[in-house]
Amino acid sequence: MVKVILIGSGNLAQHLIVAFQETEKSGRPIELVQVFARQKEGLTHLLHSDKIVSDWSQLKEADLYIIAVSDDAIGEVASQLPFTNRLVVHTSGAMDLQTLDSKNRKGVFYPLQSFTKNKKVAFKTIPICLESENEDDYKMMEKVATAISNKIYPIQSQQRKALHVAAVFVNNFTNHLFKIGAEICADNQIPFEILQPLILETVQKITTISPEQAQTGPAIRNDQKTIATHEQFLTNENQLNLYKILTQSIQNNGKKL
Amino acid sequence: MVKVILIGSGNLAQHLIVAFQETEKSGRPIELVQVFARQKEGLTHLLHSDKIVSDWSQLKEADLYIIAVSDDAIGEVASQLPFTNRLVVHTSGAMDLQTLDSKNRKGVFYPLQSFTKNKKVAFKTIPICLESENEDDYKMMEKVATAISNKIYPIQSQQRKALHVAAVFVNNFTNHLFKIGAEICADNQIPFEILQPLILETVQKITTISPEQAQTGPAIRNDQKTIATHEQFLTNENQLNLYKILTQSIQNNGKKL
Numbered sequence: 001m002v003k004v005i006l007i008g009s010g011n012l013a014q015h016l017i018v019a020f021q022e023t024e025k026s027g028r029p030i031e032l033v034q035v036f037a038r039q040k041e042g043l044t045h046l047l048h049s050d051k052i053v054s055d056w057s058q059l060k061e062a063d064l065y066i067i068a069v070s071d072d073a074i075g076e077v078a079s080q081l082p083f084t085n086r087l088v089v090h091t092s093g094a095m096d097l098q099t100l101d102s103k104n105r106k107g108v109f110y111p112l113q114s115f116t117k118n119k120k121v122a123f124k125t126i127p128i129c130l131e132s133e134n135e136d137d138y139k140m141m142e143k144v145a146t147a148i149s150n151k152i153y154p155i156q157s158q159q160r161k162a163l164h165v166a167a168v169f170v171n172n173f174t175n176h177l178f179k180i181g182a183e184i185c186a187d188n189q190i191p192f193e194i195l196q197p198l199i200l201e202t203v204q205k206i207t208t209i210s211p212e213q214a215q216t217g218p219a220i221r222n223d224q225k226t227i228a229t230h231e232q233f234l235t236n237e238n239q240l241n242l243y244k245i246l247t248q249s250i251q252n253n254g255k256k257l
Numbered sequence: 258m259v260k261v262i263l264i265g266s267g268n269l270a271q272h273l274i275v276a277f278q279e280t281e282k283s284g285r286p287i288e289l290v291q292v293f294a295r296q297k298e299g300l301t302h303l304l305h306s307d308k309i310v311s312d313w314s315q316l317k318e319a320d321l322y323i324i325a326v327s328d329d330a331i332g333e334v335a336s337q338l339p340f341t342n343r344l345v346v347h348t349s350g351a352m353d354l355q356t357l358d359s360k361n362r363k364g365v366f367y368p369l370q371s372f373t374k375n376k377k378v379a380f381k382t383i384p385i386c387l388e389s390e391n392e393d394d395y396k397m398m399e400k401v402a403t404a405i406s407n408k409i410y411p412i413q414s415q416q417r418k419a420l421h422v423a424a425v426f427v428n429n430f431t432n433h434l435f436k437i438g439a440e441i442c443a444d445n446q447i448p449f450e451i452l453q454p455l456i457l458e459t460v461q462k463i464t465t466i467s468p469e470q471a472q473t474g475p476a477i478r479n480d481q482k483t484i485a486t487h488e489q490f491l492t493n494e495n496q497l498n499l500y501k502i503l504t505q506s507i508q509n510n511g512k513k514l
Binding site for chain 1: 383386410424436442462476
């Protein structure tokens with residue numbers, strides 16, 4: 001039986017609690033021993049209050065301590081742990097392994113997903129990126145990760161940093177383009193839902209062909225007439241600026257400027 | 258029975274042929290009378306060659322003539338039609354109603370989707386945007402559109418232009434961001450598939466909440482530390498430039514610059 005203790009009460013911590021509880025029910029050899037949270041009340045809807053502790057001295061012994069707190073708090077939390085030489089991991093895509101205090105064995109347990117409060121996620125499909133200092137610790141983390149997800153990847157700190165930047169492009173920036181699409185629709189009394197089948201198709205395509213092969217539109221065709229019509233249409237300077245720069249970027253495709 | 262003649266043999270024309278044939282099978286009151294194509298061979302895998310004509314003089318009488326050719330060819334095709342005062346529509350998101358020759362009644366029948374050759378589409382879910390010069394013609398087009406799709410929208414020329422620009426943002430530009438994500442992954446020996454669940458979640462979110470509400474990430478949080486780390490990470494000038502401009506655009510959210 002692998003014993004896990006979770007530190008944190010935010011969005012990700014709550015999703016992990018639910019995932020570990022489902023794992024326990026299914027008889028997998030993982031036990032969520034305790035959760036550390038400054039305010040117990042935030043978690044009592046999810047687990048028995050005798051499993052929630054707010055005092056470092058009450059922490060029990062476990063095989064794996066998962067710190068699921070905001071990036072800025074990881075270092076402080078790690079240094080406050082009242083023990084040494086145990087396996088302590090953080091869950092951040094942006095932070096180095098070295099953010100953790102060296103008095104314990106370090107690791108990273110990074111589920112690559114955008115978690116929304118109160119929205120249930122199918123944890124099984126979420127990729128979990130693992131990093132450790134040695135092979136035994138990796139195997140321990142892998143055992144825990146495998147219990148909640150089908151997709152486990154060994155990802156080193158530098159790769160994780162790349163992944164985090166890539167995620168900003170495909171998630172945050174993509175969503176911003178959806179917002180601009182919605183803005184243009186609203187400005188012209190068009191329901192945004194009319195664009196949703198196109199958006200779904202855009203995403204489904206890249207599950208079968210590469211984004212490079214999937215590229216369509218006036219920019220890649222170098223259809224100057226349509227590009228000029230669009231630029232003339234866009235009176236919002238910010239939208240026009242993005243249109244020009246993204247069109248240019250598509251046309252520079254592959255060139256390292 | 259509404260009689261339809263299709264002009265064109267490209268991607269969209271082929272998808273429309275398949276959709277109309279399925280409609281005929283299901284007993285709906287639409288008949289695809291003929292298809293005009295310069296080269297018959299391109300369509301013989303889809304329909305009987307006696308239904309394909311390559312000579313304008315062979316065109317039969319129909320209630321609706323749908324021109325599904327490239328934007329540049331619409332005007333010329335419309336002017337070559339050897340009849341007057343019939344309902345002739347084009348299928349382009351980018352072109353004005355006025356592109357069509359005035360000797361016939363004009364309309365637009367624009368399916369808003371990105372069609373890929375040989376990839377079957379569920380036409381029923383594709384929004385069809387209709388425009389006409391009078392209500393009778395609109396009703397005729399609506400009858401035909403309803404036979405192949407569940408989503409029909411009246412969209413005037415100016416709105417269609419807006420929709421076309423919005424589609425470039427949510428489809429072409431979004432796909433380009435996926436390409437940059439794939440590039441960053443490849444440069445760091447990370448499989449791109451690791452980002453796909455995140456991409457799917459990004460898209461699923463906006464079917465329940467608006468893109469504005471769905472925005473997450475360092476830009477909207479104004480997390481300067483993470484932004485600085487990402488900017489330092491990006492050595493490709495084009496990627497760095499896009500990162501800065503999209504971050505800025507998210508932070509200017511709502512402000513009309």
